[in-house]
Amino acid sequence: MIYINGTASISPQPTFEKQGFLEEITEYTTNCLQCIEPDYENFLSPIGLRRMSRVLKMGWGAAKSCLENTSLSTPGAIVTGTGRGCYLETQKFIFSMYENDETLLSPTPFIHSSHGSIAAQIAMMTGCRDYNMTYTHRGFSFESALTDAIMLLNEGHFQSVLAGGVDEIGKNKFLSFDRIGHWKKPDTGNLKLLEYDSAGTIAGEGSTFFLLQNSSSQYTYALLKSVHTFSNPSDTRAIIKQAEWFLSQQGLEVSDIDLVLLGLNGDRQFDAVYYELMATVFSISGQAYYKHLCGEYHTSTAFALWLAANILSLQQVPPIIRLNNRKAKTINHILIYNHYRDVNHSFILASSKKYTNPII
Amino acid sequence: MGIVSAIGMDVETTLDSLVSSRTGLGQIRLLDTRLKEKLIAGEIQHTDEELLQMAGIDKIPGMSRAALLGMIAAKQAVQSAGFIPDNKLRTGMISGTTAESMTSIEKYLPDFLSNDSRNEFIDSQDWGFSTEIIAGILGINGFMTTINTACSSASNAIMLGARMIRQGRLDRAIAGGTDALSKVMLNGFHSLMIVDPEPCKPFDDKRNGLNIGEGAAFLVLESEQVADKEKIMAEMKGYGNANDAYHLTALSPDGSGAALSMKNALESCGMKPGRVSYINAHGTGTLNNDLSEAMGIEKIFGKKPPLFSSTKPFTGHTLGSSGALEAVISVLVLQHNMVFPNLNFSEPMREVAITPEASLVKNVEIQHVMSNSLGFGGNNTSLIFSKVE
Numbered sequence: 001m002i003y004i005n006g007t008a009s010i011s012p013q014p015t016f017e018k019q020g021f022l023e024e025i026t027e028y029t030t031n032c033l034q035c036i037e038p039d040y041e042n043f044l045s046p047i048g049l050r051r052m053s054r055v056l057k058m059g060w061g062a063a064k065s066c067l068e069n070t071s072l073s074t075p076g077a078i079v080t081g082t083g084r085g086c087y088l089e090t091q092k093f094i095f096s097m098y099e100n101d102e103t104l105l106s107p108t109p110f111i112h113s114s115h116g117s118i119a120a121q122i123a124m125m126t127g128c129r130d131y132n133m134t135y136t137h138r139g140f141s142f143e144s145a146l147t148d149a150i151m152l153l154n155e156g157h158f159q160s161v162l163a164g165g166v167d168e169i170g171k172n173k174f175l176s177f178d179r180i181g182h183w184k185k186p187d188t189g190n191l192k193l194l195e196y197d198s199a200g201t202i203a204g205e206g207s208t209f210f211l212l213q214n215s216s217s218q219y220t221y222a223l224l225k226s227v228h229t230f231s232n233p234s235d236t237r238a239i240i241k242q243a244e245w246f247l248s249q250q251g252l253e254v255s256d257i258d259l260v261l262l263g264l265n266g267d268r269q270f271d272a273v274y275y276e277l278m279a280t281v282f283s284i285s286g287q288a289y290y291k292h293l294c295g296e297y298h299t300s301t302a303f304a305l306w307l308a309a310n311i312l313s314l315q316q317v318p319p320i321i322r323l324n325n326r327k328a329k330t331i332n333h334i335l336i337y338n339h340y341r342d343v344n345h346s347f348i349l350a351s352s353k354k355y356t357n358p359i360i
Numbered sequence: 361m362g363i364v365s366a367i368g369m370d371v372e373t374t375l376d377s378l379v380s381s382r383t384g385l386g387q388i389r390l391l392d393t394r395l396k397e398k399l400i401a402g403e404i405q406h407t408d409e410e411l412l413q414m415a416g417i418d419k420i421p422g423m424s425r426a427a428l429l430g431m432i433a434a435k436q437a438v439q440s441a442g443f444i445p446d447n448k449l450r451t452g453m454i455s456g457t458t459a460e461s462m463t464s465i466e467k468y469l470p471d472f473l474s475n476d477s478r479n480e481f482i483d484s485q486d487w488g489f490s491t492e493i494i495a496g497i498l499g500i501n502g503f504m505t506t507i508n509t510a511c512s513s514a515s516n517a518i519m520l521g522a523r524m525i526r527q528g529r530l531d532r533a534i535a536g537g538t539d540a541l542s543k544v545m546l547n548g549f550h551s552l553m554i555v556d557p558e559p560c561k562p563f564d565d566k567r568n569g570l571n572i573g574e575g576a577a578f579l580v581l582e583s584e585q586v587a588d589k590e591k592i593m594a595e596m597k598g599y600g601n602a603n604d605a606y607h608l609t610a611l612s613p614d615g616s617g618a619a620l621s622m623k624n625a626l627e628s629c630g631m632k633p634g635r636v637s638y639i640n641a642h643g644t645g646t647l648n649n650d651l652s653e654a655m656g657i658e659k660i661f662g663k664k665p666p667l668f669s670s671t672k673p674f675t676g677h678t679l680g681s682s683g684a685l686e687a688v689i690s691v692l693v694l695q696h697n698m699v700f701p702n703l704n705f706s707e708p709m710r711e712v713a714i715t716p717e718a719s720l721v722k723n724v725e726i727q728h729v730m731s732n733s734l735g736f737g738g739n740n741t742s743l744i745f746s747k748v749e
Contacts, residue, residue, distance in 0.1 A: 120737030
């Protein structure tokens with residue numbers, strides 16, 4: 001049994017260290033959502049503030065806050081997923097290579113450019129000298145980290161794993177993907193994301209961490225049941241088969257799912273499959289979406305899991321994410337289904353901490 | 361298994377180079393960099409067009425040098441294991457890389473921002489791009505992921521493959537890594553002032569830094585139930601990962617970080633240090649790594665450790681893929697009962713009592729090999745390979 005015993009998220013919504021759950025929503029008119037960041041002075045020394053790049057601060061801020069609300073200051077292991085990693089630092093270094101014709105270069109951006117730096121920084125700040133891993137594979141980055149975390153806890157060497165998904169939107173990467181039609185127009189309203197019937201989505205970013213343990217605590221939000229990834233499914237039927245198989249491994253059927261949290265992103269081409277599933281196999285479940293709040297990025301499912309953990313803990317679904325009016329009396333199981341540009345598809349199943357089915 | 365590097369474009373040629381002490385370090389001829397005047401590297405002397413021919417595939421939009429190198433090595437591995445990916449067995453692909461498609465990104469970043477001439481390469485800014493191309497061509501549709509923990513990336517990929525098979529999540533994993541020589545990596549390490557303009561001298565008191573190399577290697581890992589007994593080359597016995605938590609680009613000088621991963625690997629299979637016959641060291645030739653690693657070896661194995669050597673004076677430091685290249689080399693050690701030399705070594709380090717093997721050692725009974733990869737950010741991984749009974 002794997003318990004989500006802590007979670008924190010820095011996102012484009014006021015989600016960080018707030019009383020209440022999504023009581024305030026931020027509305028944007030843009031195709032690029034940026035995080036509402038905390039004052040990092042509360043987390044870092046003046047030297048740290050000066051030296052650390054933005055993505056390292058985002059990673060550390062969410063990790064620290066996640067741990068703060070539990071009784072643990074040093075996790076057993078640290079696993080992170082990041083699609084873009086510290087790419088901004090790599091770009092800085094590339095531009096300085098051009099400007100200086102490969103001479104007298106400052107090593108600082110290079111030092112901060114390795115994707116593994118986010119997890120490494122957290123290790124240094126928490127004194128965690130054990131298992132440390134960074135996955136960077138587009139829409140599988142966070143799911144790979146979760147899969148590894150589940151394996152670590154099942155292997156029994158660690159009682160706790162800090163698992164996170166971190167991605168920073170960078171201006172240049174945003175511009176280059178704009179060139180190949182990833183984004184909607186700059187005056188897109190995030191809360192109207194599904195109304196446009198057009199190509200493209202809105203970019204986003206976030207840093208979300210979870211403390212996973214194999215025993216419950218007074219801080220338990222929910223259970224993390226399982227994660228599954230698959231690539232390039234041939235059609236919707238193939239996805240339905242994957243969903244049915246995934247749930248059957250947990251002794252469940254699709255009809256047991258109280259809420260499906262879907263990765264709809266407003267891109268007409270990529271949303272079609274979600275609508276098909278909503279009309280068929282997910283038609284009797286509560287349906288919700290989340291990318292209007294956080295934007296599209298490789299590790300957005302970390303934000304989705306943060307939502308799921310809070311929903312299961314509080315037993316309330318924020319109206320702003322609802323897509324239909326089916327309301328379960330008790331929310332036992334939430335299925336997150338997302339795909340990144342129809343290449344990386346994933347399921348994450350989270351359940352209420354009260355649902356400790358002894359069969360599994 | 362499959363391997364490409366500056367010392368050979370397949371396993372056989374690689375073995376021949378190792379036995380003949382033939383280094384792949386030399387002048388940088390293909391990469392267009394100012395540093396070619398100053399530095400040497402383990403550059404594979406084949407253009408991207410030649411690599412495409414060797415990979416035996418049609419050109420794919422945006423394909424990078426790292427993807428090409430990985431493709432060649434992965435195909436060799438799959439061919440030598442003699443299987444065709446299908447849906448009957450769960451086959452995954454796990455790759456480790458530091459630089460991914462950096463050779464494309466560093467050339468075309470200005471174009472991405474100003475014109476449409478290089479749009480086919482825009483997607484290659486995503487790490488995992490090479491893994492997906494290779495998996496797609498090989499017909500692998502199961503679990504796949506990419507790891508970037510700097511120099512320990514591919515070792516971590518191999519470790520994950522083994523763990524997933526042990527936990528029954530996969531029947532088979534193609535695990536390894538790829539990294540191509542890029543201006544960013546050359547300039548990056550050079551700006552840290554840890555690159556030797558001469559061939560590196562790991563564990564030598566007068567060592568002066570590392571040389572960058574490029575290469576790719578993959579192992580096909582299979583569960584006992586699935587493996588063709590005739591084709592098994594070695595057993596993945598143990599693995600351990602730890603984080604130094606000391607500095608983003610340096611290892612703790614007392615060797616405790618390096619010692620942790622070695623200890624974890626031994627504990628993972630309940631093996632006493634005395635049973636390891638050979639250590640393929642990370643041994644980059646930098647002041648920091650080699651001191652830290654040597655002290656770590658002494659901590660775990662005492663002042664009379666197993667035979668050890670670094671093979672980076674052959675291939676150069678191939679960064680994220682180095683752990684995979686060295687895994688293949690470790691299997692060759694097991695298969696041929698040989699220890700490949702730590703080239704360019706002459707003067708023992710003052711701080712430690714241990715010295716590497718400076719010449720080829722033949723006819724030595726090797727039962728278990730440990731391979732170390734110690735990365736930036738203190739990510740350290742040790743793998744243990746064993747002869748199959």
